[in-house]
Amino acid sequence: DGGITQSPKYLFRKEGQNVTLSCEQNLNHDAMYWYRQDPGQGLRLIYYSQIVNDFQKGDIAEGYSVSREKKESFPLTVTSAQKNPTAFYLCASSSGGGAANVLTFGAGSRLTVL
């Protein structure tokens, strides 16, 4: 079945550590996105990529980094510079053209900083 796989589902991090969240899709979608969701704040865009080897900052990119070396993969690194990283992280993808903003989401990764 086609879909988006995020891992790990739960992750605990000590302060000062970098962590990488994995996102893999087999939908053959061109565009991929990372969102962060906090209670009462809705979905906020961290980074997005519309094509391999290219990505753009979203609204809250500080303290995060991404890469897009393959069409299927869009990993997100939460660096120690991110001051409040505890959140629910959602990876999404979309095809191009008229369906450009119809997003398919992965199951999410919940990061907790200890």
Add this chain to the structure above:
Amino acid sequence: QKEVEQNSGPLSVPEGAIASLNCTYSDRGSQSFFWYRQYSGKSPELIMSIYSNGDKEDGRFTAQLNKASQYVSLLIRDSQPSDSATYLCAVVNAGNNRKLIWGLGTSLAVNP
């Protein structure tokens, strides 16, 4: 004024009733509108998309768009307890590099 606004709820309806969820948006040039459902602790899933004024029906769900009044609504007929979730409205903002702008969601509780 927020770009996409929804009542946070909770909206509580009895089983079998019609649930009406509303969303207003600020960018008059917006062309694409989406409703996503999100169960607690899970990721959002697309329920409906609508691009033209009027109604669009899909099973028990009807999306209504009124661009002149800048609102989009979602009606759920014959509400079931399994419809209890948060419903997110998302709008493609024509004036902001066609970014998808999200509302904060409306929590719906369907009581048996």
